[in-house]
Amino acid sequence: xxxxxxxxxxxxxxxxxxxxxxxxxxxxxxxxxxxxxxxxxxxxxxxxxxxxxxxxxxxxxxxxxxxxxxxxxxxxxxxxxxxxxxxxxxxxxxxxxxxxxxxxxxxxxxxxxxxxxxxxxxxxxxxxxxxxxxxxxxxxxxxxxxxxxxxxxxxxxxxxxxxxxxxxxxxxxxxxxxxxxxxxxxxxxxxxxxxxxxxxxxxxxxxxxxxxxxxxxxxxxxxxxxxxxxxxxxxxxxxxxxxxxxxxxxxxxxxxxxxxxxxxxxxxxxxxxxxxxxxxxxxxxxxxxxxxxxxxxxxxxxxxxxxxxxxxxxxxxxxxxxxxxxxxxxxxxxxxxxxxxxxxxxxxxxxxxxxxxxxxxxxxxxxxxxxxxxxxxxxxxxxxxxxxxxxxxxxxxxxxxxxxxxxxxxxxxxxxxx
Amino acid sequence: xxxxxxxxxxxxxxxxxxxxxxxxxxxxxxxxxxxxxxxxxxxxxxxxxxxxxxxxxxxxxxxxxxxxxxxxxxxxxxxxxxxxxxxxxxxxxxxxxxxxxxxxxxxxxxxxxxxxxxxxxxxxxxxxxxxxxxxxxxxxxxxxxxxxxxxxxxxxxxxxxxxxxxxxxxxxxxxxxxxxxxxxxxxxxxxxxxxxxxxxxxxxxxxxxxxxxxxxxxxxxxxxxxxxxxxxxxxxxxxxxxxxxxxxxxxxxxxxxxxxxxxxxxxxxxxxxxxxxxxxxxxxxxxxxxxxxxxxxxxxxxxxxxxxxxxxxxxxxxxxxxxxxxxxxxxxxxxxxxxxxxxxxxxxxxxxxxxxxxxxxxxxxxxxxxxxxxxxxxxxxxxxxxxxxxxxxxxxxxxxxxxxxxxxxxxxxxxxxx
Numbered sequence: 001x002x003x004x005x006x007x008x009x010x011x012x013x014x015x016x017x018x019x020x021x022x023x024x025x026x027x028x029x030x031x032x033x034x035x036x037x038x039x040x041x042x043x044x045x046x047x048x049x050x051x052x053x054x055x056x057x058x059x060x061x062x063x064x065x066x067x068x069x070x071x072x073x074x075x076x077x078x079x080x081x082x083x084x085x086x087x088x089x090x091x092x093x094x095x096x097x098x099x100x101x102x103x104x105x106x107x108x109x110x111x112x113x114x115x116x117x118x119x120x121x122x123x124x125x126x127x128x129x130x131x132x133x134x135x136x137x138x139x140x141x142x143x144x145x146x147x148x149x150x151x152x153x154x155x156x157x158x159x160x161x162x163x164x165x166x167x168x169x170x171x172x173x174x175x176x177x178x179x180x181x182x183x184x185x186x187x188x189x190x191x192x193x194x195x196x197x198x199x200x201x202x203x204x205x206x207x208x209x210x211x212x213x214x215x216x217x218x219x220x221x222x223x224x225x226x227x228x229x230x231x232x233x234x235x236x237x238x239x240x241x242x243x244x245x246x247x248x249x250x251x252x253x254x255x256x257x258x259x260x261x262x263x264x265x266x267x268x269x270x271x272x273x274x275x276x277x278x279x280x281x282x283x284x285x286x287x288x289x290x291x292x293x294x295x296x297x298x299x300x301x302x303x304x305x306x307x308x309x310x311x312x313x314x315x316x317x318x319x320x321x322x323x324x325x326x327x328x329x330x331x332x333x334x335x336x337x338x339x340x341x342x343x344x345x346x347x348x349x350x351x352x353x354x355x356x357x358x359x360x361x362x363x364x365x366x367x368x369x370x371x372x373x374x375x376x377x378x379x380x381x382x383x384x385x386x387x388x389x390x391x392x393x394x395x396x397x398x399x400x401x402x403x404x405x406x407x408x409x410x411x412x413x414x415x416x417x418x
Numbered sequence: 419x420x421x422x423x424x425x426x427x428x429x430x431x432x433x434x435x436x437x438x439x440x441x442x443x444x445x446x447x448x449x450x451x452x453x454x455x456x457x458x459x460x461x462x463x464x465x466x467x468x469x470x471x472x473x474x475x476x477x478x479x480x481x482x483x484x485x486x487x488x489x490x491x492x493x494x495x496x497x498x499x500x501x502x503x504x505x506x507x508x509x510x511x512x513x514x515x516x517x518x519x520x521x522x523x524x525x526x527x528x529x530x531x532x533x534x535x536x537x538x539x540x541x542x543x544x545x546x547x548x549x550x551x552x553x554x555x556x557x558x559x560x561x562x563x564x565x566x567x568x569x570x571x572x573x574x575x576x577x578x579x580x581x582x583x584x585x586x587x588x589x590x591x592x593x594x595x596x597x598x599x600x601x602x603x604x605x606x607x608x609x610x611x612x613x614x615x616x617x618x619x620x621x622x623x624x625x626x627x628x629x630x631x632x633x634x635x636x637x638x639x640x641x642x643x644x645x646x647x648x649x650x651x652x653x654x655x656x657x658x659x660x661x662x663x664x665x666x667x668x669x670x671x672x673x674x675x676x677x678x679x680x681x682x683x684x685x686x687x688x689x690x691x692x693x694x695x696x697x698x699x700x701x702x703x704x705x706x707x708x709x710x711x712x713x714x715x716x717x718x719x720x721x722x723x724x725x726x727x728x729x730x731x732x733x734x735x736x737x738x739x740x741x742x743x744x745x746x747x748x749x750x751x752x753x754x755x756x757x758x759x760x761x762x763x764x765x766x767x768x769x770x771x772x773x774x775x776x777x778x779x780x781x782x783x784x785x786x787x788x789x790x791x792x793x794x795x796x797x798x799x800x801x802x803x804x805x806x807x808x809x810x811x812x813x814x815x816x817x818x819x820x821x822x823x824x825x826x827x828x829x830x831x832x833x834x835x836x
Contacts, residue, residue, distance in 0.1 A: 037460075304723070304733075305722070
């Protein structure tokens with residue numbers, strides 16, 4: 001099945017809004033092995049929209065459109081659908097009820113404009129909107145599928161999850177095979193080393209497919225299995241995951257699409273453990289990640305951003321002589337920072353980071369990207385050296401990811417060595 | 419002039435990479451009043467690329483392509499150009515020198531693959547790449563302009579800035595008019611209030627154009643002036659900016675595209691002032707922003723993320739009774755936090771934030787989104803109440819922006835009142 005994604009909206013064309021919708025839809029379709037051939041953005045302009053509908057539906061089996069379904073004068077997608085399919089709008093009772101319920105839940109009365117949102121092209125199937133007032137629609141014609149959803153990301157995601165993807169999977173199931181996808185997220189290991197450690201891929205995958213998706217946060221391994229029977233596909237997926245875990249399990253922090261800080265939050269909550277963090281070069285980035293998660297006060301006690309040497313000495317009780325002898329960016333200072341933050345906050349775990357993020361600040365033996373991370377509990381206190389890259393912001397991200405991974409390894413009893 | 423933006427690359431289609439290039443180019447073209455009609459993404463596939471080249475160049479005056487210019491087998495854009503324009507590749511001495519210099523600067527020898535990057539379509543003008551090895555190219559034919567640049571964002575940005583935009587401006591200058599664009603960034607005022615305060619727009623703009631671009635960080639005002647003579651355009655722009663500043667000047671933090679934290683960093687550096695920050699609900703986000711800027715250790719001394727009440731009392735010397743009486747989220751605690759952080763760090767300014775970010779944690783008189791921000795110097799200590807929204811992450815961003823704006827107003831002597 002070939003797909004084309006159309007995004008409608010001037011705000012995307014002029015670069016005011018990033019096209020996250022096309023990226024999301026592209027990713028979801030790829031996961032179920034639908035080939036995304038092209039993606040395009042057109043403005044709120046009837047001629048351009050109609051021209052795009054025509055050329056896309058001619059050449060592809062599936063067209064997914066987002067945007068231009070709202071209630072204002074700019075929103076002309078529905079009008080374009082009516083013209084394009086030579087159909088008419090009819091009032092849909094179910095949608096009207098949804099709109100009324102949605103508005104009353106938010107303490108609002110229905111207006112004429114809202115009422116009109118229940119007008120749906122006659123030949124369309126409705127995709128209900130649980131999180132807003134504009135319904136999505138699906139039209140099947142000449143063995144082709146045409147889907148339109150609102151451009152508001154969370155409304156569209158919900159429709160994709162609960163309706164579009166299951167529907168498309170059903171269609172694919174008609175084709176007599178079952179597709180399973182699992183994403184294993186790794187960190188602390190480069191793409192090439194990971195590739196080497198996995199060994200012979202044909203043997204490992206036994207007909208399945210594997211994609212390496214690297215970023216500064218680690219390498220995601222996306223495994224896709226396609227079999228005639230669902231049970232066969234499930235079994236094969238389990239076998240592949242087990243074999244991969246056997247080879248590189250210690251680097252895998254999740255088999256879902258969650259960031260590492262959510263994994264850490266869950267591990268700490270499950271174990272009733274608490275953490276406090278002393279950050280120097282990451283400047284609060286790690287604490288910010290952990291406190292982005294609702295309920296973080298249950299495990300996150302406090303953080304010190306000890307940017308100056310004075311703050312390291314005064315608050316964290318780092319020994320002044322240690323700084324003079326080894327420098328603020330050193331294994332010894334990282335260890336004392338972790339010890340200090342744990343001791344003053346009374347948490348189970350103390351975590352620390354000190355390093356040189358660049359572009360300035362490098363010394364003779366201390367290049368940009370040099371980072372030490374320390375971790376302490378009641379019994380043990382240790383620190384580890386890392387060498388990251390040249391870019392300040394990426395260095396902050398990589399240091400934060402490495403620090404959180406030390407916490408994961410600590411909690412799960414995995415060695416800090418490679 | 420009508421434009422079409424083409425992005426080439428499977429990684430964009432499958433949603434692995436966000437299409438920031440198209441957004442950047444769309445924004446830059448819009449600034450110089452070139453109409454972006456459409457934007458499309460195609461994979462690394464010769465047929466699709468050629469088809470797209472054809473349909474775009476037929477219908478537009480300007481086509482800008484990024485991606486697929488690298489040295490590996492996936493990178494087929496150059497081959498497609500040769501086929502599309504019925505031209506041939508010839509070795510370009512200037513590009514070869516650039517590649518050799520670039521590689522030797524990075525301590526690398528030139529390989530056959532690199533040498534081939536100096537092959538340029540015969541009919542093309544070269545756009546030199548100061549930051550990488552793949553040159554960009556520009557082809558003018560039948561009054562149409564076709565530009566191709568590498569997909570690496572910082573390489574492409576540099577080419578746009580130093581070559582493409584000036585070149586396009588020249589072309590537009592041939593059309594006998596001059597365009598000036600200024601963006602005024604405001605914060606601490608909503609779009610509708612801003613609109614009201616500006617009064618009669620026709621009178622204000624005298625033929626110029628004004629766009630309101632709102633986000634959680636504030637509202638940007640983009641002013642565009644188009645006159646026959648450059649001097650006239652400059653004069654009119656100055657007049658408009660002056661009139662806008664007369665009405666809403668206190669809310670304007672920059673007339674460039676820089677974030678507020680860069681403005682604060684500059685103000686602090688210029689005045690030789692230092693700051694320390696006590697964050698509760700923002701969890702390190704403000705410190706992270708300020709330390710994203712290189713050289714931040716000159717003005718940022720330390721930060722305390724006083725998430726627990728214990729940390730507020732122990733480190734910041736907040737009075738325990740004050741917390742009991744007014745709650746941790748209160749004007750009094752914000753003030754004491756700012757006083758405490760200033761006092762322990764010895765900086766010129768102490769800044770503090772305490773609030774309820776949601777989705778949990780609301781109390782009877784304390785709704786989600788309630789935030790107090792405190793600021794102290796040697797003489798004065800004050801705090802202010804804010805009410806933001808429901809979303810945790812956006813609340814963090816809005817609180818951080820409001821806190822940084824308090825620092826800006828403090829330094830510039832602008833009242834904290836609306």
